[in-house]
Amino acid sequence: MAVSSIAAFLGFSLFAVLVPGADWAYAITSGLRDRSVVPAVGGLMLGYVALTLVVVGGVAALLAQNPAVLTAVTVLGALYLVWLGVTTFVGAKNATGPLAAAQNGETAPASGPAAGRRVLKGASVSGLNPKAVLLYVALLPQFADKGGSWPLAAQVGLLGLVHMATSGVVYFGVGSLARIVLSARPVVARLVTRASGIAMIVLGAFLLVERLTA
Numbered sequence: 341m342a343v344s345s346i347a348a349f350l351g352f353s354l355f356a357v358l359v360p361g362a363d364w365a366y367a368i369t370s371g372l373r374d375r376s377v378v379p380a381v382g383g384l385m386l387g388y389v390a391l392t393l394v395v396v397g398g399v400a401a402l403l404a405q406n407p408a409v410l411t412a413v414t415v416l417g418a419l420y421l422v423w424l425g426v427t428t429f430v431g432a433k434n435a436t437g438p439l440a441a442a443q444n445g446e447t448a449p450a451s452g453p454a455a456g457r458r459v460l461k462g463a464s465v466s467g468l469n470p471k472a473v474l475l476y477v478a479l480l481p482q483f484a485d486k487g488g489s490w491p492l493a494a495q496v497g498l499l500g501l502v503h504m505a506t507s508g509v510v511y512f513g514v515g516s517l518a519r520i521v522l523s524a525r526p527v528v529a530r531l532v533t534r535a536s537g538i539a540m541i542v543l544g545a546f547l548l549v550e551r552l553t554a
Contacts, residue, residue, distance in 0.1 A: 342485060346502065349483040353503045356475060357510045362421050363472070365540050366465045367515040369428055370458065377515030379455040383462020385508050390467050391476040392500030396493045415552065420468045421544030429537030466507075476500070 357363075363384055370380035466472055480503070484495040 345483055345485055346498070349480075349499050350502055350506065352483075353506045354510075356471070357503075357507050360539065361471055361543060362424065362465055362469045362540050363507065363511055364514055365428065365537070366424075366462060367511040368518040370462075371515035371518035374458060376455075377512060377519065379458040380462045381508060381512045381515060383459035383464075384466040384511055385504050386459065386463040387466030387469075388472070388476075388500065388504045388507060390463065391472060392497060392504070395476050395480055395496050395500065411552075415548060416468060418470055418544040418548040420464065421470070421540045422548070424465065425537045425540030425542075425544060427537075428540060429534050475503075 366380060366384065367377065370377045374380060480496060480499055483499055484492055490498075
């Protein structure tokens with residue numbers, strides 16, 4: 341696979357990741373609520389693993405050939421974004437709870453069932469994120485060299501890993517920065533959490549309307 345193709349996809353991937361969306365909102369919320377952002381970011385990466393496997397397995401081609409199935413997946417993701425946005429907005433008053441406990445000398449487990457739930461939630465956020473689904477299903481295969489020496493599945497898998505790595509670095513930085521900058525500013529933290537919830541609701545509603553009226 342040509343290095344130029346990987347570099348081109350890396351630039352596109354970085355641009356896509358830097359555009360705030362549901363993954364950003366979840367990373368920020370995790371940075372404010374959780375003792376560690378690692379489970380949340382790990383969950384987001386797990387969702388990208390699932391999407392990569394879907395593309396490698398050829399399911400992406402099936403979805404592309406069946407607009408109704410792709411519409412159903414997009415609508416499901418949009419509805420999930422709206423639900424996640426509502427719960428994030430409603431729970432904004434508790435955004436700094438774990439951080440406040442840590443400042444008071446209390447400890448909050450960074451692993452165990454709670455961390456497992458954050459991983460699964462992160463996987464559902466990225467795995468059902470319509471933006472990520474469309475990127476993997478419709479755009480990622482276009483960067484593969486169909487006449488190259490590498491098998492197409494190997495190329496797609498590599499590009500999926502590139503996007504995962506880019507996303508992991510950015511989202512870990514976003515969550516950690518939110519924790520450092522906003523932990524001592526509970527009012528601002530609540531406002532940011534509410535803004536994240538509103539952003540997810542608006543994004544989900546827009547995608548829902550756009551898909552259903554297309």
